[in-house]
Every structure is written in structure tokens, then in C-alpha cells.
Amino acid sequence: SQTIHQWPATLVQPVGSPLSLECTVEGTSNPNLYWYRQAAGRGLQLLFYSVGIGQISSEVPQNLSASRPQDRQFILSSKKLLLSDSGFYLCAWSVRHQPYEQYFGPGTRLTVT
């Protein structure tokens, strides 16, 4: 069966520090991968999605970037964190040619201080 991992589970970082959140998927090949940010009372906002290695689409211009160095690895990064980057970050995957259902990871709670 497929599983999706995210780490770390929680992270506290000072303003101006770099960020790297990692997401890996097991049990499937060539998935679509997604990064969302969840804010209280605002649902989930899509940040990035990827349909293949090195292929990244950005949905919201901001202080973050994403990379996909391997088929089942998706990384969310920032060079310098802002206070407004605090939030709950979710990674998700879907089947490449049936991208309707998305399956979510456990999330990372990021607090920028």
C-alpha cells in the first residue's frame, strides 16, 4: 500500500533562517505531488505541484520554492523565512493519470519566531 511521509512534524525557526521540509511517497511510481498550506479558517491553499522530476508549477508567488529531485521526493524550501510563513504544511500525492483523488501526509507545523 502507499504511504506518504513528511518531516519534521514540527519546526520552530527564527525569521531570516532557511527552511527545508521533505515529503516522500512509498508504494507508487510517477505520482503527482503537491504542497499545501493550511491556515485556520481558510482551508488549504495550493502552493506548488509537480507532475514529474524537475517539473514544478507554482500557484502562489511568495517566499517559498519547491523541488523534486527524485520521483517520489518533494521538498519545500525557503532561503529566508518570514513571520507570515508560519503555518501547517501538507504534502499530498495523486496517481499520475488519475489525478482526481489526493492523499495527504501528516503535515508539518512551522512556527517562525
Next chain:
Amino acid sequence: AQSVSQHNHHVILSEAASLELGCNYSYGGTVNLFWYVQYPGQHLQLLLKYFSGDPLVKGIKGFEAEFIKSKFSFNLRKPSVQWSDTAEYFCAVNVRGSARQLTFGSGTQLTVLP
């Protein structure tokens, strides 16, 4: 671009009460519709989905939803809620054929009192 509206931000019910959570979307084309649930401390997980066919779909744990195309609605229902249904519920829309994304509503926090 499509959007999703969930009308109730917080719903409080007693056990055995009936539940209906509203969801409306705006998009003129063909869509897939979903309800996701996030129990306290757990992953966001799929509750039920509609792709085509019978507009009344049944999901896990006794939940069901009805797609009414003319009203652009996909309301979630359960005849009798339990304390364990306390969770946040999200409606989502995906444009048919798009790898791009799910568009989520803002969520409804359901609290069921024992």
C-alpha cells in the same frame, strides 16, 4: 478559476442529531467533488467522492453527499452523528482532467456533544 464555499464555519450538535453541511462551488465545467475530514491529530483523509453517475454518494462512517448540478452544490449529510464525528470537514473540487489541484473550501468544524 473555480471556488468552493462552505457556509458553516462551526457547527455544534448533540449526539444522534442529524447533520447537513453545505458546500457550493463555482465552475461551469465538469468537476469532481470531494469531502475530506480531519479528525483531531490525524491526517486529512477522504470521506467520499463524486465523479459521475448516481448523484447520491455514500462514504465511510455513514456519511453521504448529494450532488445537485443545478445548484452547484454537494452537501454532506449524516442522519445521526456520534461524538467520534467531531472533526473538521472540507469540501473540495477538482476540474475534470486537471492534474493541477483540488480547490478547498474553508472548512467546517463540527463539534458533537456527548
